Amino acid sequence: MATVNDNYLKLKAGYLFPEIARRVSVFAEANPTAPIIKLGIGDVTEPLPEACRTAMIQAVKDMGDRETFKGYGPEQGYLWLREKIAAQDFQARGCDIEAAEVFVSDGAKCDTGNILDIFGKDNKIAVTDPVYPVYVDTNVMAGHTGAASDSGEYEGLVYLPMTADNHFSPALPTTKVDLIYLCFPNNPTGATVTRTELKQWVDYAREQGAIIFFDAAYEAYITDPELPHSIYEIEGARDCAIEFRSFSKNAGFTGTRCAYTVVPKGLMAKASDGAEVELHKLWNRRQSTKFNGVSYIVQRGAEAVYSPAGQQQIQGLIDFYLENARIVREQLTQAGIDVYGGVNAPYVWVKTPEGLSSWDFFDKLLNTCYVVGTPGSGFGAAGEGYFRISAFNSRENVNEAMQRIVQTFKAQ
Amino acid sequence: MATVNDNYLKLKAGYLFPEIARRVSVFAEANPTAPIIKLGIGDVTEPLPEACRTAMIQAVKDMGDRETFKGYGPEQGYLWLREKIAAQDFQARGCDIEAAEVFVSDGAKCDTGNILDIFGKDNKIAVTDPVYPVYVDTNVMAGHTGAASDSGEYEGLVYLPMTADNHFSPALPTTKVDLIYLCFPNNPTGATVTRTELKQWVDYAREQGAIIFFDAAYEAYITDPELPHSIYEIEGARDCAIEFRSFSKNAGFTGTRCAYTVVPKGLMAKASDGAEVELHKLWNRRQSTKFNGVSYIVQRGAEAVYSPAGQQQIQGLIDFYLENARIVREQLTQAGIDVYGGVNAPYVWVKTPEGLSSWDFFDKLLNTCYVVGTPGSGFGAAGEGYFRISAFNSRENVNEAMQRIVQTFKAQ
Incomplete structure (x- = not known):
């Protein structure tokens, strides 16, 4: 019988994001009206720059002509x-x-x-x-x-x-x-x-x-x-x-x-x-x-x-996400939480408060603020006690999520 | 020092297509006015179906709106x-x-x-x-x-x-x-x-x-x-x-x-x-x-x-290339050359005439007909004595190439 690459069997089952999805799904089922905001994954949310779209539409048209195909x-x-x-x-x-x-x-x-x-x-x-x-x-x-x-x-x-x-x-x-x-x-x-x-x-x-x-x-x-x-x-x-x-x-x-x-x-x-x-x-x-x-x-x-137009437009995108990151940093700091990163990067790395483990903080944020982030321990053993918050989201969602966190944690 | 994957060193240098390019280039330099027709590579030449282009333009537009991004x-x-x-x-x-x-x-x-x-x-x-x-x-x-x-x-x-x-x-x-x-x-x-x-x-x-x-x-x-x-x-x-x-x-x-x-x-x-x-x-x-x-x-x-439109349009493309293949088969047969394939495939596999090796036939076609194909021996030892002609080209080029081959080989 043909053999497989045994090394694949050493892989821990894709643990982090499926486990996040599972916990979010359990919570959402039990709390169907809770307005969950996801600041977990590192995926952008804003439209593609106009310069890129214009160029791609022209490129599709090129494909329609034998001479430019x-x-x-x-x-x-x-x-x-x-x-x-x-x-x-x-x-x-x-x-x-x-x-x-x-x-x-x-x-x-x-x-x-x-x-x-x-x-x-x-x-x-x-x-x-x-x-x-x-x-x-x-x-x-x-x-x-x-x-x-x-x-x-x-x-x-x-x-x-x-x-x-x-x-x-x-x-x-x-x-x-x-x-x-x-x-x-x-x-x-x-x-x-x-x-x-x-x-x-x-x-x-x-x-x-x-x-x-x-x-x-x-x-x-x-x-x-x-x-x-x-x-x-x-x-x-x-x-x-x-x-x-x-x-x-x-x-x-x-x-x-x-x-x-x-x-x-x-x-x-x-x-x-x-x-x-x-x-x-x-x-x-x-x-x-x-x-x-x-x-x-x-x-x-x-x-x-x-x-030139593309450069200007991508700078607009970057500035937008960096402003999100600034808001996250500022609000979390106000909530008494230690934050790192988020100045030259779209990720804010949070020290979990009250000595909570990464996953305990995940659960607390989800249950009390309806906010989803990523447990730091999912990125490695030295990430335990940390938590990643992504700046990739709408301004409205970022503001709302931070407001909830400040209310919850500042009160404590 | 970091080590490389030694297995790469066993690879024969990408022999086939660079060698074709080299011989074509030498010929073209010596014969700058010769109207070379390339029936070598398996690459399509006709425009992308309209249905696909329309869908892609819409998809690019989707990327421009936050809701459909x-x-x-x-x-x-x-x-x-x-x-x-x-x-x-x-x-x-x-x-x-x-x-x-x-x-x-x-x-x-x-x-x-x-x-x-x-x-x-x-x-x-x-x-x-x-x-x-x-x-x-x-x-x-x-x-x-x-x-x-x-x-x-x-x-x-x-x-x-x-x-x-x-x-x-x-x-x-x-x-x-x-x-x-x-x-x-x-x-x-x-x-x-x-x-x-x-x-x-x-x-x-x-x-x-x-x-x-x-x-x-x-x-x-x-x-x-x-x-x-x-x-x-x-x-x-x-x-x-x-x-x-x-x-x-x-x-x-x-x-x-x-x-x-x-x-x-x-x-x-x-x-x-x-x-x-x-x-x-x-x-x-x-x-x-x-x-x-x-x-x-x-x-x-x-x-x-x-x-439905896409299915109809791709059938049009396939019929077009298959008609090219039919012309290649018919004309080469008329030239007294044995051909295989080209009925349910866009490739015609040619038995080189006069017992020529794959590369000798390549040279002969190039020098006498200005037509480029692919030596069968480039695909493996058992391809020696064969030659691949691709149906991916314009009708005009296929007709012209075949006319030259018929004239050259029929006369012999």
């Missing part, structure tokens, strides 16, 4: 999009990144998972704790871990705690690691990384011959001009880092689907015979063989993000 | 699309397939590659020869093979020849295999499989506990009412087969990107402890973790394929 495009993405990305997202910030190093894809989730395809099975993996679960799960699936402990930590992974105790700045690993996942601005904590801190990571990776997977999906939310948007703003990063970006959170493309990954030429890793191999070539081969490019229509929409 | 959709695809697929592509043909068994994706190329993620490393793999190169390359990347021989055959794979000698009906494997790739109507040969033949494959797979990967990307080109469009038309196939479908070749979505894969519930494979595991659950986990669904806009376009 587009069949298979380059697996790496159209050059007109890659060039704008390289120029405006990198070169304009002084990063030495060229269009040929940009691989357009249908999602950063896909890319952060698929990137493991080109690496060996023997690499030691480091993730922060808490962490975006996809990094962990895809390593489990790829056979890079042992079994999970009761708290959900997988044997073989190196977890780097980021909590209030270390100001959400994870320490460098004390054991040797080969692949390091860093996400800044961070999901779920909303924490950022300074140039000095990021330089330490780059120096460490270069010394150790490690590769940093830098997830910058939330870079557009950076308001502090001193913070780096790209790891390539740091000297030496071309020799040790792959960067993931997305149009999901800046331009509201969560349902439209476009992202990209930068693999610098000359970035090397080792074959088992000791020879150095260029990762750009391997990723190009991976994408050419297992991917057929992003829809022409969607790529035209992404291109419009770089037009 | 779509963020993250289900990773498996929207139910309104999966239900239409299940009803019209399967249930209407008597196949017992439900919407929950359909996974919408951005391409059959991606799916046929990614499906290996959920299988073990110890499965014995069978492919036909000639074969769509993605099946082979993704197995090489996944470490399921040894090195390649000079003729491009990878150690460890079981190759099942399909040539004129066996009427392009590959024999059942004589050694035990676990995963079997079948593509009918076939790329590159244009061959089809009868119900009786397909029943033999299903019976064999069930006896052996093997899984068939059935690639039906070209099923819309079937004109013979006796031929099966889906493997699930065969009794027992739910217990042994995964089917891949695409909107690329029926609705011209090669640049728009939408496809789907059917994984029946209850289809099992074995864990290393001998326990049986449901593949539907593993694929669902794979897609939920490493994929974020297809663009809402594109899914609305795919849904329109199932409207």
